[in-house]
Amino acid sequence: MTTKSNDTLNNKHINYLPKVSVVVPVYNGEEDLRELIPCLLAQTYPSELVEYLLVDNNSSDNTLKCLQTAAEQCPITIHPFSENKIQSSYAARNTGIRAATGEIVAFTDADCRPQPQWLELLVQPFVNLDVAIVAGEVAALPGKTLLERFADRQETLSQKHTLAHKFRPYGQTANLAIRRIALQKVGLFRPYLTTGGDADICWRIQQEYIGKLEFAPLAIVQHRHRTTLKELASQWRRYGRSNRYLHELYGIDLMRAITLSECGYGLVRWIVKEVPKLSLKAALGKGSVIDILSTPIGLFTARARYYGQMSATMPEKASDIDWL
Known part of the structure; x- marks a missing residue:
């Protein structure tokens, strides 16, 4: 009986x-793009059922060319687009979504x-x-x-952190797929938002009870970690x-203050006990x-995150939602 049920499920997939x-x-x-395009060419999903909409967001190099x-030149379907009016990855994604003809809209990033x-594997669920x-x-x-x-040790980029968010789970747009019909119902990304748009769109879909979020752990994209303190702080x-x-959008809790005295105490404890x-x-x-070095690097990233939170001002019109 179990075998038959599993066979039926596998056939459905x-x-x-x-x-x-x-x-x-x-x-x-x-x-x-020199490394991304070969990854798209290597996809096992039937190529006749996939279109790749790559959207240049006002680059100063030769990206569009x-x-x-x-x-x-590529044997897969690639449609190049340009979003020059709004400097935002979410505005660029919206440009791609509007041109999309698929039932499922998947997202990743150029890097x-x-x-x-x-x-x-991403489509199966x-x-x-x-x-x-x-x-x-x-x-x-x-x-x-x-x-x-x-x-890498901290698994900084892993979706497990965002999927465990205490407000609602969400997936990062580095590796995310959404039914097009859901985007028709709740709207597209907020084009003037410069960060946080992946959480926002997942939360809007869940708020409207349009459907649930599933995790596909074997549908993997790789991403490079930051290599310098400047990049890490950014x-x-x-x-x-x-x-x-x-x-500002949802009233979620802000990260509590991490004072310099706390950092000082943490460093002294690190030197005296941990080292x-x-x-x-x-x-x-x-x-x-x-x-x-785990403790001082952790204190460094915590302070950077807190500084980013305290110094941030919502961009003008960031609450606006684009629609299909």
Whole structure:
């Protein structure tokens, strides 16, 4: 009996092959496209059922020309577009969504590297009609620097953090798919929002009880971690700004203040207690430099996130929603 049920479910997955539109915003992505396009070419999902809508967002390099060349030369369906009116990845995504003809609209970013079975596995959960959103996993590309290894250890990019959000779960647009009908009902991304739009669109769909969100852990895209303290600070300040904007839109809790005295106490405790203990472990082969530096890097990112949250001001018209 169980075998028959599993066979039926597997057959449903095999037979469920909807038209998919993949939307990718691109800003100064000339270098990224050299690695992204081969990843799109390698997808196992039937190529005749996929269209790739790559949207240049007013780049200053040769991104648009690269998109046009790819559309002419690649055996897959690539449609190049341009969004020059609003400098925002969400506005660029909306441009792609408006041109999309697929039943499912999938999203990734130019600096992501979708694995070959990404689309195939990302689409499968939609066989259940009560599913409106599917989030795939975001894994790290192999890193060599200490900061990359730290972020990998913390699984900074993983969807498990956003899926566990205490307000409502959401998936990051680096690896997300949404039924087009859901976008018709709740609207598109807020085009003037500069961060936090992935949470916002997932929350709007869930608020209207249009469908549930499913996680597809084996539908993987890879992304590179930040390699310098400057890049790391920028990343966590953006997380802080996102928190501020979502607070303005939904009233979610803000991150509490992390004072300099708390940071000072944390560093003193680290030097006096953690460094000797962790250094001994590292010398015995039971630990690493990342273990030793985990506390100061964690304090650094927490302060950056808090600064981003406190210094953020909602962009003008950020609450506006675009519609199909």
